[in-house]
Amino acid sequence: xxxxxxxxxxxxxxxxxxxxxxxxxxxxxxxxxxxxxxxxxxxxxxxxxxxxxxxxxxxxxxxxxxxxxxxxxxxxxxxxxxxxxxxxxxxxxxxxxxxxxxxxxxxxxxxxxxxxxxxxxxxxxxxxxxxxxxxxxxxxxxxxxxxxxxxxxxxxxxxxxxxxxxxxxxxxxxxxxxxxxxxxxxxxxxxxxxxxxxxxxxxxxxxxxxxxxxxxxxxxxxxxxxxxxxxxxxxxxxxxxxxxxxxxxxxxxxxxxxxxxxxxxxxxxxxxxxxxxxxxxxxxxxxxxxxxxxxxxxxxxxxxxxxxxxxxxxxxxxxxxxxxxxxxxxxxxxxxxxxxxxxxxxxxxxxxxxxxxxxxxxxxxxxxxxxxxxxxxxxxxxxxxxxxxxxxxxxxxxxxxxxxxxxxxxxxxxxxxxxxxxxxxxxxxxxxxxxxxxxxxxxxxxxxxxxxxxxxxxxxxxxxxxxxxxxxxxxxxxxxxxxxxxxxxxxxxxxxxxxxxxxxxxxxxxxxxxxxxxxxxxxxxxxxxxxxxxxxxxxxxxxxxxxxxxxxxxxxxxxxxxxxxxxxxxxxxxxxxxxxxxxxxxxxxxxxxxxxxxxxxxxxxxxxxxxxxxxxxxxxxxxxxxxxxxxxxxxxxxxxxxxxxxxxxxxxxxxxxxxxxxxxxxxxxxxxxxxxxxxxxxxxxxxxxxxxxxxxxxxxxxxxxxxxxxxxxxxxxxxxxxxxxxxxxxxxxxx
Numbered sequence: 001x002x003x004x005x006x007x008x009x010x011x012x013x014x015x016x017x018x019x020x021x022x023x024x025x026x027x028x029x030x031x032x033x034x035x036x037x038x039x040x041x042x043x044x045x046x047x048x049x050x051x052x053x054x055x056x057x058x059x060x061x062x063x064x065x066x067x068x069x070x071x072x073x074x075x076x077x078x079x080x081x082x083x084x085x086x087x088x089x090x091x092x093x094x095x096x097x098x099x100x101x102x103x104x105x106x107x108x109x110x111x112x113x114x115x116x117x118x119x120x121x122x123x124x125x126x127x128x129x130x131x132x133x134x135x136x137x138x139x140x141x142x143x144x145x146x147x148x149x150x151x152x153x154x155x156x157x158x159x160x161x162x163x164x165x166x167x168x169x170x171x172x173x174x175x176x177x178x179x180x181x182x183x184x185x186x187x188x189x190x191x192x193x194x195x196x197x198x199x200x201x202x203x204x205x206x207x208x209x210x211x212x213x214x215x216x217x218x219x220x221x222x223x224x225x226x227x228x229x230x231x232x233x234x235x236x237x238x239x240x241x242x243x244x245x246x247x248x249x250x251x252x253x254x255x256x257x258x259x260x261x262x263x264x265x266x267x268x269x270x271x272x273x274x275x276x277x278x279x280x281x282x283x284x285x286x287x288x289x290x291x292x293x294x295x296x297x298x299x300x301x302x303x304x305x306x307x308x309x310x311x312x313x314x315x316x317x318x319x320x321x322x323x324x325x326x327x328x329x330x331x332x333x334x335x336x337x338x339x340x341x342x343x344x345x346x347x348x349x350x351x352x353x354x355x356x357x358x359x360x361x362x363x364x365x366x367x368x369x370x371x372x373x374x375x376x377x378x379x380x381x382x383x384x385x386x387x388x389x390x391x392x393x394x395x396x397x398x399x400x401x402x403x404x405x406x407x408x409x410x411x412x413x414x415x416x417x418x419x420x421x422x423x424x425x426x427x428x429x430x431x432x433x434x435x436x437x438x439x440x441x442x443x444x445x446x447x448x449x450x451x452x453x454x455x456x457x458x459x460x461x462x463x464x465x466x467x468x469x470x471x472x473x474x475x476x477x478x479x480x481x482x483x484x485x486x487x488x489x490x491x492x493x494x495x496x497x498x499x500x501x502x503x504x505x506x507x508x509x510x511x512x513x514x515x516x517x518x519x520x521x522x523x524x525x526x527x528x529x530x531x532x533x534x535x536x537x538x539x540x541x542x543x544x545x546x547x548x549x550x551x552x553x554x555x556x557x558x559x560x561x562x563x564x565x566x567x568x569x570x571x572x573x574x575x576x577x578x579x580x581x582x583x584x585x586x587x588x589x590x591x592x593x594x595x596x597x598x599x600x601x602x603x604x605x606x607x608x609x610x611x612x613x614x615x616x617x618x619x620x621x622x623x624x625x626x627x628x629x630x631x632x633x634x635x636x637x638x639x640x641x642x643x644x645x646x647x648x649x650x651x652x653x654x655x656x657x658x659x660x661x662x663x664x665x666x667x668x669x670x671x672x673x674x675x676x677x678x679x680x681x682x683x684x685x686x687x688x689x690x691x692x693x694x695x696x697x698x699x700x701x702x703x704x705x706x707x708x709x710x711x712x713x714x715x716x717x718x719x720x721x722x723x724x725x726x727x728x729x730x731x732x733x734x735x
Contacts, residue, residue, distance in 0.1 A: 003028050003030045003033060003035040003071075005024055005037075009023075009024055010024070010062070010063055010067055013025070013039060013067065013162070014039065014041070014063050014065035014066065014067055014162065015065075015162075016149070016151070016161050016162045016165075017149065018149070018165055019147075019148045019149040019165070019168065020167070020168070021039075021099060021165040021166075021167065022099040022167055024037060025037050025038065025039060025097075025099045026097055026098075026099030026100050027076075027077075027097070027099075027100055029077060032073060032074045033071065033072075033073070033074075034071075034072040034073065034074060034076045034077055035069060035070070035071055035072070036048055036059075036069070036070045036072060036076065036081070036097075037067070037068065037069050037070075038059065038067075038068045038083050038097065039066055039067050039068070039162060039163055040066045040068065040083070040085055040163060041065050041066035041160055041162055041163065042066065042087050042088055042089075042158060042160070043066050043068070043085040043086070043087055043088070044085070044086050044087060044088050045058070045061075045085065045086045046058075046059040046061075046068040046083055046084070046085045047059065047083070047084045047085070048070045048081055048083060049081060049082050049083070049084055049094075050076070050079050050080070050081050051079070051080040051081055051082060052079055052080055053079070056084075057070050057072065058070075059083075065162075066162075080133070080135070081097065082094055082095065082096050082097070082180070082181075083095055083096075083097065094181075095156075095180070095181060096135065096137060096179070096180025096181045097180065098164055098177050098178060098179050098180065099167075101132050101178045103167060103169050103176045104130065104132075104139055104141075104176060104178065105124055105141060105169055105172075105174060105176060109121070109124050110169065110172040110174065112388070113125075113143075113172070113174075113384075113385055113388050114172060114384055114385060115384050115388075116383075116384030116385065116386075116387035116388050116391075117384075117388065118388045118392060119388075119391060119392050119395055119449065119453065120392060120395075121207075121388050121389070121392045122207050122310055122392045122393065122396050124141060125141045125142060125143060125174070125206075125207045126140070126141065126142075126205055126206075126207030126208055126209065126310065127139070127140050127188065127205060127207075127208065127209070127219070127221045127222075129184075129223060130178060132178065132180075135180045135181075136180070136181070137178055137179050137180035137181055137182050138178070138179050138182040138183070138186065138221055139176070139177075139178045139179075140152050140166065140176065140177050140178075140179065140188070140205075141169075141174055141175065141176045142166070142174070142175050142190050142205065142206070142207075143172075143173055143174050143175075143206075143360075143385060144173060144175060144190070144192060144355060144356035144360070145172070145173020145174075145356060145360070146173070146194055146195055146196055146356040146357055146358045146360070147175070147192055147193055147194050147195065147356045147357070148193055148194070148195050149165060149191075149193040150165075150166045150168075150175040150190055150191065150192060150193070151163075151164055151165045151166060151190070151191040151193075152164040152165075152166055152177055152179070152188060152189075152190060152191075153188065153189055153190070153191050153202065154186055154187050154188035154189065154218070155186060155187045155188075156179070156182055156186050156188075159189075161191035164177055164179065165177075166190075173356075175190075182221070183221070184221050184222060184223050185220065185221060185222075186220070186221045187212060187218040187219070187220050187221075188205070188218060188219055188220075188221065189202045189203060189204055189205070189217075189218050189219065189350070190202070190203045190204075190205065192355070192356055192357065194356050194357025194358070195357065196356075196357035196358055197357065199354070199356075199357030201349060201350075201354075201357075202350065203350055203351070203355060204217050204218065204219045204307060204308060204350045204351065205219040206309065206310075206352060206355070206361075206389065207310050208220070208308060208310060208311050209222040209224055209310055209311055209319060210222035210311050210314065210318065210319055211295040211307075211308045211311045211313070211314050212314065213314045213315065214296075214297050214298075214299075214314075214315070215297070217297070217307070217348075217350040219308075219311070222318070222319055224319060224400050226320060227319075227320040227323040227324070227327075229323070229327055229402065230327055230331060231326075231327050231330035231331060231402060234330040234331070234333075234402075235330075235402060238404065238455070238456035238457070239455035239456040240456070241456050243405075243456075243458050243482060243483075244482070244522060244622065244623055245619070245620050245621070245622075245648075246286075246619065247286050247612060247613050247618070247619045248286055248287055248524075248567035248568065248619065249284070249285050249286045249287065249562075249567075249568045249609055249612055249613065250285070250286070250287040250288070250289045250337065250524070250567065250568065250569040250570070251280060251283070251285040251287065251288055251289065251570065251572060252289045252291070252526075252528055252529060252569055252570065252571045252572065253276070253288060253289065253290055253291065253571075253572045254290075254291045254302060254303075254529065254572070254582075254584060255267075255269075255272065255290060255291070255293065255315075255316055256299065256315060256316070256584060257582070257583065257584050257585070257586060257587060257588065258272070258276065258572050258587070258588060259275060259276075259587050259588065259590065260586070260587040264586070264587075266315055266316055267316070268316050268317045268321060269312075269316045269317040269321035269322045269324060269325045270317060270321050270324055270325070272316070272325055273324055273325045273327075273328040273329075276288075276325075277325075277328045277329055277332050277334065280329070280332070280334050281332050281334070282606070283575065283602075283605065283606050283609055284606055284609030284610045284612075284613060285334065285609060286333075286334065286335065286613065287334065287335045287336070287337055287404075287405075288329055288334055288335070288336050288337070289336075289337040289338075289339065289407060289569065290336065290337070290338055290339060291303050291304075291339050291529065292304055292306060292338070292339045292340070292341055292409070293312045293313055293322065293338060293339075294306045294308055294309050294310075294311065294312065294313065294341070295307055295308025295311040295312070295313045295314065296308075296313060296346075297346070297348050297351075298346075299315075299584055299585070300584060300585075301346075302529070302584055303339070303341075304339075304341055304374075304409060305341075305344075305345065305346035305348075305374070305376060306341050306345055306346070306351075307345070307346060307348055307350065307351035307352070308351075309389075309393045310393060310396055312401070322401065323401060323402075326401055326402055326403065327402070330402065335404040335405065336402075336403055336404050336405075337403070337404060337405040337406070337407055337458070337460065338397055338401075338403045338405070338406055338407070339406075339407050339409055340393075340394065340397070340406040340407065340408055340409065341409045341410070342379060342390050342393075342394075342408065342409075342414070342442075342446075343371070343378065343379070343408075343409060343410040343411070343413050343414045344371045344374060344376040344377060344378050344379070344410070344413070345361070345362075345376060345377055345379070346375075346376050346377070347375070347376065347377060352377070353377050359377075359380070361377070361379060361380065361383075361386055361389070362377035362378060362379060362380055363378055363379075363380040363382075364380075365427065367421075367425065367426050367427040368417065368426075368427065368436075371413060371420075372420050372421065372425075373413075373420045378413075378414075380438075381414075381436070381438040381439045381441070381442040382438040387442060387445070390442070390446070391445065391446060391449050394406060394446060394449070394450055395449065395450070395453055395454065398450065398453075398454040398457050399454065403457070404456075404457055404458065405457055405458035405459065405460060405482070406450070406457070406458075406459050406460070407459075407460040407461075407462065408443075408446075408459065408460065408461050408462065408481070409462055410462060411443070411461045411462055411463040411470070412462075412463050412464050412465050412467075414436060414439040414442075414443065415435060415436055415439050415440055415443070415463075415467060416434055416435065416436065416465075417429065417434045417435065417436050418434045440479070443479050443480070443481075444474045444479055444480050446459070446480075447459050447474060447479060447480030447481055448474055448480060451480070451482075458482040458483060459480070459481045459482050459483075460481060460482060460483045460484070460485065460524060461479065461481040461483070461484045461485065462485045462487075463484055463485065463487075464485075464487040467479075468520075469521075470484045470521055471483055471484045471521045471522040471523075472521075481522075482522065483521075483522045483523065483524050483567060484521045484522065484523055484524065485523070485524050485526045485528075485569075486514070486521070486523035486524060486525055486526065486566060487526070488513075488514065488517075489514040489523065489525055489564075489566070490525070490526055490527065490528075490531065492510040492511070492513060492514060493510070493511065493514075493557070493560070493561075494527075494531065494542060495507075495510060496510040496511055496660075497542065497543060497553060497556075497557050498542045498543065498544065499544065500544045500545075501544070501545070501639065501660060501661040501662055501721070502661075504639045504660050504661065505636045505637055505638075505639050506636075508634070508635075508636035508639065511560075511641055511660075512630075512633045512634075512641070514564070515565075515628070515630070515633075518564075518565045518566070518628070519565070519623060519624065519625050522566075522622075522623045523565070523566035523567070523622075523623075524566060524567045524568070524569050525561050525564060525566040525567065525568055525569065526569040527539060527557075527561065527569065527570050527571060527574060528569060528570075528571050529571045529582060531571070532571060532573070532574075532578075532581055532582045533581055533582055533583075535581070536581070537581060538573070538577075538578050538579055538580060538581055538582070539554060539557070539574050539577075540553075540554045540577045540578070540579060541579055541581075543557075545662065545721075547597075548690075549662055549721060551577060551597050551600075551601060551690050552662070552684070552685070552690075552691065552720065552721035552722060553721050554577055554601065555601070555604055555684040555685075555689060555690075555691070555721075555722065555723070556658060556659075556660065556684060556721050556722055556723055558570075558574075558604070558605060558608060558684075559608065559656075559658070559682070559684050559722075559723030559725070560656075560658055560723060562608055562611075562612050562618065563618060563643075563645060563654070563656040563723070563725060565621075565622050565623070565627060565628050565645075566622055567619070567622060568612070570605075572588060573588045573589070574605075575601065575602055575605040575606075576588070576589070576590070576592055576593060576598050576601060576602050577592070577597070577598050577601040578592060579592075596690070597690050600688065600689050600690040601689070601690070603688065603689065604684065604689040604690075607682065607689075608682065611681055611682055611725070615645075615647075615654055615681070615727075616647035616648070616649075616652055617645040617646055617647040617652055617653050617654045618645055618654065620647045620648050621646060621647065621648060626646060627645060627646050627647075628643060628644070628645060628646070629643060629644045629646070630642075630643050631643055631644060631655070631670050631671055631672075631708045631710070632670060632708055638659075638661070638665060638668075639659070639660040639661045640657065640658065640659050640660070640665060640668065640718065641657070641658045641660070642655070642656065642657045642658070642670045642708075643655075643656055644656075644672075644673065651674075653673065653727075653728075654681070654725055654726065654727050655670070655672060655678065655714075655724075655725070655726040655727070656723060656724070656725050656726075657670065657716060657718060657723065657724045657726075658722075658723050659718040659719065659720060659721065659722055659723075660721065661720065661721065662720040662721050663720055664694055664717065664718065664719065664720050665716075665717070665718035666717055666718075667715055667716075667717070668715070668716045668717070668718045669705075669707060669713055669714075669715050669716075670707070670708060670713060670714060670716065671706065671707040671708030671709065671710030671711075671712065671713050672702055672710055672712045672713060672714050672728075673710050673711065673712070674702070674712060674728055675702045675704065675711075675712045676701070676702055676728045676729060677699055677700070677701050677702075677728065677729040678699055678700050678701075678702060678714050678726040678727065678728055678729070679698060679699035679726060679727055679728075679729045680695060680696060680698055680699050680724060680725070680726055681725045681726065681727050682723070682724070682725040683695045683696075683719060683722065683723075683724055683725075684719070684722045684723045684724075685719030685720065685721075685722040691719065691722065692719065692720070694717065694718075694719035694720065694722070695717060695719055695724070696716055696717050696724075699726065699729070700714045700715065700716060700726075701714075702714050703715065714726075
């Protein structure tokens with residue numbers, strides 16, 4: 001008697017309702033009898049081919065919807081084989097049996113994943129090249145525990161959900177299938193059928209490495225190992241570096257709108273490597289920070305609504321092309337920081353939202369599950385598998401793409417249960433308070449994992465509240481970030497600079513206040529993309545006065561930023577004094593460089609970057625009180641500020657003086673710590689920058705007159721709306 005199959009099972013199989021396909025399909029034994037079965041709904045005839053002997057056996061079509069059987073003897077019990085078919089449209093095709101091999105995930109992988117501790121789960125779930133008994137193919141695995149069926153669909157099976165139904169791996173909720181003969185470039189999705197309310201959907205792979213170009217949404221099989229990296233020296237040196245005592249002058253950039261080709265087309269990753277990297281080198285930036293690169297459906301989201309957490313967007317090329325851009329940065333001593341978005345994800349149907357018919361990745365509590373500001377879903381940080389997903393994703397970018405740091409977006413929205421919610425719209429934690437305990441635990445674990453497994457990599461928090469110890473170690477109760485954006489400094493500074501100079505005397509504290517808390521965190525001073533969009537105006541557009549005063553004010557703003565304690569960040573376009581607000585829909589206004597004032601501003605920023613990198617006093621003690629001293633913090637009547645920046649070597653210091661009014665200040669006396677000749681390293685009013693050349697003829701000699709609690713003094717002529725940076729001239733320089 002041939003191996004029997006119940007008719008109801010065959011009916012379930014051909015209608016796509018079978019959740020355990022290997023119970024019917026593949027090779028089955030009973031004594032000396034062997035039965036090999038295949039489902040190919042579009043096949044007219046199927047032939048079974050023995051790969052060892054080339055024996056060919058026509059298979060019997062046992063159901064009109066493409067179920068084929070071959071009844072065989074024991075010589076086929078272990079024989080390798082494949083199928084060949086003539087389709088209903090007359091074409092021919094061949095394929096390997098996806099149901100001949102057992103599941104590949106180990107119990108240990110499943111255990112770690114279910115405990116939230118699998119740091120390499122992206123190497124197990126998703127689509128990966130495997131070789132089993134000499135047979136190459138692609139192994140697919142996806143987590144969807146609330147489904148009764150998951151099928152792999154793609155261009156290799158006519159997107160038919162019946163031909164590659166996946167196997168449920170025990171009680172883990174992970175579904176697997178190995179497809180022999182499949183290669184890189186195959187497009188695919190997962191056909192989801194949920195136990196919950198008959199939910200059905202086709203989903204992109206949460207762990208997919210490459211995606212179709214929007215608006216298409218399929219994942220693409222891709223091998224990340226193919227790129228030949230050339231940054232070994234860079235990666236070897238990174239763990240030995242101390243980012244807190246190194247220069248960090250960050251150029252924040254949106255890949256699609258920095259510069260475009262003729263016809264308004266995007267530059268590719270490789271074209272950016274050829275144009276952007278030389279620009280960064282010429283301008284003197286130390287770090288490149290990219291707005292989110294992970295795949296996203298909507299250009300206008302700037303990348304902050306992610307649907308493919310493991311896939312660099314295909315808008316600008318393939319994964320290897322993105323690797324090339326990073327590689328070129330490293331070869332030119334430029335570190336790369338990536339904006340990372342673990343706070344929320346969009347509702348797009350092909351993405352994570354309602355993945356298996358339930359709130360699998362998001363929080364099912366409606367008072368926690370949705371972010372009201374952005375219409376997005378929030379991650380459920382209490383779920384172990386979600387933590388494995390996010391933590392492995394962070395390490396993925398650091399390992400596979402050699403990223404040097406992650407700037408975590410919207411941290412405040414993660415740590416507060418009542419973020420942007422009114423009373424009655426949020427639920428308190430178990431202690432009756434508003435902290436999201438699961439999110440806090442996740443952030444601490446994220447930082448511990450990154451610092452332990454990617455030494456030298458940095459983490460940066462965009463955290464806009466007064467939460468304590470964001471950039472302090474977890475073992476003393478901090479969140480563990482390397483750095484934190486100083487949003488208070490940014491708001492106070494821009495508010496002050498936007499005032500008419502005549503009114504600034506009444507708001508003098510807006511500049512001095514930041515120093516009261518400057519050493520409570522490791523701060524980055526950001527003039528970011530968020531400040532030049534949504535009708536906020538460009539930086540230069542915020543500043544008062546006529547055309548001359550606007551440019552002078554912008555030079556003053558940058559000089560102040562670079563000489564304060566903290567690392568420095570500026571968004572692209574700031575350096576050319578772009579008047580228009582930034583828009584992701586177009587290139588920066590590079591034509592402005594044809595005009596003298598804008599070209600002079602770019603030259604000023606270039607020189608400021610160079611000065612910043614050369615002077616250890618501007619970055620070596622950014623996070624220690626010993627690195628800063630006010631000379632005069634209280635001259636509100638004149639709106640003048642003066643201070644000293646120190647390097648670790650106390651004899652290496654700079655004096656900075658800011659005149660925040662358009663009035664020249666004659667004979668302005670300030671104290672200095674040593675006697676000698678103080679040379680002007682930078683005068684933002686120099687004519688080469690578009691200023692009026694008011695200054696001190698290159699420098700001044702000190703007097704033996706104590707003031708401001710310092711033993712010596714210098715008498716300065718302060719240029720209008722300008723900064724002076726001075727340094728005592730060494731004996732060697734005097735010769």
